[in-house]
Amino acid sequence: MSLLQVRDLAVHFGGVKAVDGVSFDVEAGEVFTIVGPNGAGKSTIFNLISRFYEPSAGRIVFDGRDITRLQAHEIAPLGIARTFQNIELFDHSTVLANLLVGRHTARRTAWWQDVLFLPAVRRAEVEDRRIVEEVIDFLELQPYRNKLIAGLPYGVRKVVEIARALALRPKLILLDEPASGLSVEETQDMAFWIEDMQKDMGLTVLMVEHDMNLVSRVSTRVLAMANGQPLALGTPAEVQKDPAVIEAYLGT
Ligand code: ADP
Ligand code: MG
Numbered sequence: 001m002s003l004l005q006v007r008d009l010a011v012h013f014g015g016v017k018a019v020d021g022v023s024f025d026v027e028a029g030e031v032f033t034i035v036g037p038n039g040a041g042k043s044t045i046f047n048l049i050s051r052f053y054e055p056s057a058g059r060i061v062f063d064g065r066d067i068t069r070l071q072a073h074e075i076a077p078l079g080i081a082r083t084f085q086n087i088e089l090f091d092h093s094t095v096l097a098n099l100l101v102g103r104h105t106a107r108r109t110a111w112w113q114d115v116l117f118l119p120a121v122r123r124a125e126v127e128d129r130r131i132v133e134e135v136i137d138f139l140e141l142q143p144y145r146n147k148l149i150a151g152l153p154y155g156v157r158k159v160v161e162i163a164r165a166l167a168l169r170p171k172l173i174l175l176d177e178p179a180s181g182l183s184v185e186e187t188q189d190m191a192f193w194i195e196d197m198q199k200d201m202g203l204t205v206l207m208v209e210h211d212m213n214l215v216s217r218v219s220t221r222v223l224a225m226a227n228g229q230p231l232a233l234g235t236p237a238e239v240q241k242d243p244a245v246i247e248a249y250l251g252t
Helices: 043-048 070-078 095-107 111-115 119-138 156-168 183-198 212-218 236-240 241-252
Strands: 005-015 014-028 031-035 056-063 079-083 172-178 204-208 223-226 229-234
Touching: 005 043, 014 043, 014 056, 014 223, 014 229, 031 043, 031 212, 043 056, 043 079, 043 172, 043 204, 043 236, 070 079, 079 156, 095 119, 095 156, 119 156, 156 172, 156 183, 183 204, 183 212, 212 236, 223 236, 223 241, 229 236, 229 241
Parallel strands: 031 204, 031 223, 079 172, 172 204
Antiparallel strands: 005 014, 005 056, 223 229
16 A cells, blocks of 8 residues: 555645645655646645645555545644744754653643653653664764754755755654755765665655655656646656646746
8 A cells, every 4th residue: 555645635725726636656766756836736745644734635655544534633643744844943942952852742742741841751852863863973063062043054954954854753754845954965965865765764755845846756656736636647758748747847
């Protein structure tokens, strides 16, 4: 069975059909990429999967479980983590603190456990540290470990945003435009990180991205959308030469 199944998904905001009948499956181990012009509904699909938005119709199944009606805080423990198109980190905290807070929030121990500092909580905190340090090493963030987010170059902040998601130890990671705003060289590095996540960490990646060089290089399959609707699904090469896709891009 596919790791993620999206069926006839739709959400309407007033009169705007932001996502209007989208279906796709993501197999374990894939780098599955959604492309499309601005306003196509790509980020909205992420917001539906991470349960920030309530779908008007359709179904989302992750790892054999229907998650369509779960609450947002129930998603990370199942093994889904995400990044945001506009980086969402605490600017006045360090890289380390951001990653620890991310794990702590996802763990959601009851307040009284934290107050009593029970052994279970202490063990969990040791575990949090270990995992966070592992992610810092993996993404080569050691030089920035104790630096405030606000002082970091944009390209590094993009990597920290990914680190925060990886620290949740997901099975599926959702990357919303990981290369936007990055230089050519930083985009190359991002391609390596994505390949490492897939090949070394065994993660499944669902990505939204505009940079077609990056998309072609790392994606197993691509879904092209416009105006909330699917246009084409296939390998990067197939989708890039699809007439409906070419027209959607030329038309904007
Ligand atoms: P993309 O990520 O493909 O550029 P989005 O998914 O962000 O596009 O947006 C798709 C459409 O849905 C746009 O028309 C956008 O204005 C609309 N939209 C997204 N979120 C909301 C919201 N919370 N309220 C109203 N409209 C929204
Ligand atoms: Mg978007």
